[in-house]
Amino acid sequence: MSVSTKKILIVHAQPEPDSLTAQFAAAARQTLEAQGHRVLSSDLYGMGWKAVFDAQDFPDRADAGRLSFIAESGHAFAAGTQTADVEAEQRKLLAADAVILLFPLWWFGPPAILKGWIDRVYAYGFAYGFEGQGNRLRYGDGLLKGKRALLSVMVGGPAADYGPRGINGPLDQLLFPLTHGCLFYPGMDVLPTHAVYGTGRIGAEAVKAELAAWRQRLVGLFDEAPIPFRRQNGGDYPDRHRLADALAPGREGLMVHVDTGL
């Protein structure tokens, strides 16, 4: 293995082997392995991933009388009593230098099976409440700090619907709960989302072109500049809750948390 060999976790959420999502997952594996990297894989449908976060996730309860997800999650993580499937995914995340999530956009978000991967794997102490510090180490700090993350999303509708004034809303804002809220939150550097639009009616030639563009995109996985989300502890949030008045003055909303220099 060369000095530059990295580990990449590929998570994908589409059961049809011939789907664009599955083709993208296979192309990513092949491309990254050809570069000398090592690929870890979580084919959520193939694994029969349990999507629903519930009492079964806590075989050894801290409080058998009342189910608190935060308390039981923290207890199970600290005591080593998490379920084997959750532990395995956490180990992959910790081993990975980069994480790629591939999925079709369903109702403007991830399929339930992928949301359930986040819900269950993102334990208290692992992805939040890091080092017993409450909310102190998040948004740029956390256990997954230094890793890279990338969404690769198959969108049925046309790009125009997801543009700056498109009727569905801009894709980067629809996915903000995932990029900022799930990936940047525990410390990862998040690359701009790779989207393929119009997948509902895509033809064979266009698929070829999209696969080629995807392979090309992956070449820069470790060089590309991430989305400049503002770090909680970099000075932009003096009280750790609100953006400082002097930054993005007069603006509000999701995008003030991206440091565009304005």
Added chain:
Amino acid sequence: MSVSTKKILIVHAQPEPDSLTAQFAAAARQTLEAQGHRVLSSDLYGMGWKAVFDAQDFPDRADAGRLSFIAESGHAFAAGTQTADVEAEQRKLLAADAVILLFPLWWFGPPAILKGWIDRVYAYGFAYGFEGQGNRLRYGDGLLKGKRALLSVMVGGPAADYGPRGINGPLDQLLFPLTHGCLFYPGMDVLPTHAVYGTGRIGAEAVKAELAAWRQRLVGLFDEAPIPFRRQNGGDYPDRHRLADALAPGREGLMVHVDTGL
């Protein structure tokens, strides 16, 4: 039953009977029934709702060789070969005059079990592709037109984190994929989200006050003004894709789709 009797579907996604979500669901039922309304209920955890949308949803496939969710969903809906659980939820939605979704905010979105309720129940022909019209009848038009919808969300963190410049992003924008993308899309009038913040550390007195405020809120369920989302077919989107240049000039992002008169 009086002339003003309505049917309300309450969907909730929290398995702990003592949770704030479950208490809110129970209070809603009681309050609405006391007003003379009829309540339909979907306790997703209690029902053991299947969250994952997969091949099992299509016992009678149009194409056994390749799984296309859109094609199979449309086929199953039209042919009457959907699974019984999905059909039952569709019947409840059709019967309801208002729909209330209650859930804890997990990673800035609904728990997987609720996302999976949308993924599976929102069939092609039912919630999209209405009347074989592709994208023509959506965002204010559709099968669920005229019904009201309301999210009631339990948020662990403090309100400041979800304010206009709060570090997590404004709650109404984080939930836009659900309010605009899942509720307004098939035609429902969506009321402003009812949020309770700081539920991670809430005390008994505060719970009492929040329950009282929730009961009060429900009194206006059929009178309150909905979020003024722009209708696709009301003239604001001349090409059905992009907001007209003359509206919200110079602005972009999710919030241009709310008609604030600016």
